[in-house]
Amino acid sequence: MATKRRRLSADTPPQCSISSISDLPNEPLQHIASILVKPSRVLLALAIDAHDGLSSALSSAIVGDQWDTLDFGEIERKLAAILSDEHINAILVRIDAVNRVKKLKLTNCINITGAGLGPLSESSIIEQIDLSLVGDHEHYRSNFRPLISCRPQDHVLPILDSIFEREGCSLRNLRFPSVWWTGGRFEQLLRRYSELLTNHxxxxxxxxxxxxxxxxxxxxxxxxxxxxxxxxxxxxxxxxxxxxxxxxxxxxxxxxxxxxxxxxx
Ligand SMILES: [Zn+2]
Ligand SMILES: [Zn+2]
Structure with missing residues (x-):
């Protein structure tokens, strides 16, 4: 993708050249990215890319390559709560999650159906998926019904099945939304997952x-x-x-x- 990025020079005084974040030279952007939590790094890269385009090299520099864990509990609760399936999809694609992420925690991502998890399909390296949408010692409000569902016609089960069936599947830990216990087909999912662990x-x-x-x-x-x-x-x-x-x-x-x-x- 073409980029509008450029370096500042003595001929282009900074106060006259920078009208948006995409006008910043590479080094400050990389420094900004380095002090952000990881989900924010990739959100920054996606935002700049959507606005002006971003070179592959600078995108990689902002996003980084340490993606064993993707935990949305690292970002503000309000931000995680407004992320859509499109955001999740774009993040997973940008970080090459299917080949990098071993632990995924969708903490506070209450606005998703699970459709955005598609890029994780057939992952052979994912070890842990936390779909509970809550933090480590939090629980749902009693009237909370998340959009993410375990119905077979929805998105999550086919993705999980593709991981279960992947040769060399590494999955060792799943955490589910507690409200799924009231769902009709959850027992089938549990049975398939238990069989996977038993086969391991x-x-x-x-x-x-x-x-x-x-x-x-x-x-x-x-x-x-x-x-x-x-x-x-x-x-x-x-x-x-x-x-x-x-x-x-x-x-x-x-x-x-x-x-x-x-x-x-
Ligand atoms: Zn331990
Ligand atoms: Zn023992």
Whole structure:
């Protein structure tokens, strides 16, 4: 894409040359990007690109290449709440999420249906997807009904299925919106996901017992995955971790194993 970007010179005094952010030289933009949280970096690149166009090199410099984790909890709650599926799609495409992102957390992205997650389809590297839309120890208001749904005719299930079915699938942790428990087809999704984990041969890292235990399920009634540390994604049985770590009484608190430095308190 052609770019209007240019460097300032002594012949073009800065006060006369800069009429928009796209007129800034590269170095200040890169510096601005360097102090932003990661989702804001890519939003900045998309905004400049939409306005004036952005060279591939400068786009890469602004966006960066450390995208193991994409967590919308890093940005202002109000900003995350107005992001659309188009925004999410553009972000995932811009950062090449299908080949880079291992952890995706859609914290506070309450305005999406899930259609924007398409670029993640068939990812073989994604390990964790948090669809709960809430922060680590938050929960929905009782009357809140998110747009994102688990109905088969909607967007999320086909995307998840494409990941489940991908050869070499790395998925180890899903967190669901708790309201999905009232949805009709959620049981089918849970069954397919449980089969995936079982096919992986998941067992306790310490004692090697198969997980989940007989007659137990992977997901609790709040949409959180059991036997899995939310931070390091390692699996432990109940006997091999402290009761207040992976297994918490408050359904809205996430479990961290005793090897991880911080627990949700
Ligand atoms: Zn164990
Ligand atoms: Zn851990």
């Amino acid at each position: 041969g998941v067992s306790c890292l310490k004692c090697n017992v198969n997980l989940p235990p007989e007659n137990e399920s992977w997901i609790d009634s709040s949409g959180n995955q059991k036997y899995t540390c939310y931070k390091c994604l390692k699996h432990y049985c109940r006997k091999c971790t402290r009761p207040d770590d992976i297994y918490v009484d408050d359904p809205y608190m996430l479990g961290y194993c005793d090897h991880c430095e911080k627990r949700v308190v």
